[in-house]
Amino acid sequence: MTTRLGPFLSLVSPDKLSLIAILELMRLQGSGGVSEGMKTARALLTIGKAVESEHKAEMCRRNNITVPAGTSRTSESGYFTKSSYKDLHARRVAARKYMEDSEEWTAAWTQLLRVKVGSFLVDALMDVAIVVRSTVSKQTGEVV
Numbered sequence: 001m002t003t004r005l006g007p008f009l010s011l012v013s014p015d016k017l018s019l020i021a022i023l024e025l026m027r028l029q030g031s032g033g034v035s036e037g038m039k040t041a042r043a044l045l046t047i048g049k050a051v052e053s054e055h056k057a058e059m060c061r062r063n064n065i066t067v068p069a070g071t072s073r074t075s076e077s078g079y080f081t082k083s084s085y086k087d088l089h090a091r092r093v094a095a096r097k098y099m100e101d102s103e104e105w106t107a108a109w110t111q112l113l114r115v116k117v118g119s120f121l122v123d124a125l126m127d128v129a130i131v132v133r134s135t136v137s138k139q140t141g142e143v144v
Helices: 014-031 040-062 082-101 111-128
Strands: none
Touching: 014 040, 014 111, 040 111
């Protein structure tokens, strides 16, 4: 089965795609928990998921869809007060509107698709990335 990546890669601008790939790789490098690097599969999945999330966020912005955020409860306000019921009703109305406004673009991507998008972006990044490293020579004291 061949998956064409063009439609999925065109959902987000090339500038954002490159930025997502770079930032996710840098973030994973420091938090991977694997000595001397990161797991490749995790990196590819994370980049693909980040692209998917960015696309969905853009679609929500374009369509003026507000995604209901969870609210934290303090010990002062109880769950059974009148204001809590109003808040619950408002959140349910917002969630219903979100579900009614959602279209095919809200369907979750498969893991395979995320890996393919992530691998394409990492491959493209590796083709153009230039890393300049320098160190001080212990023998001469010069920057090498």
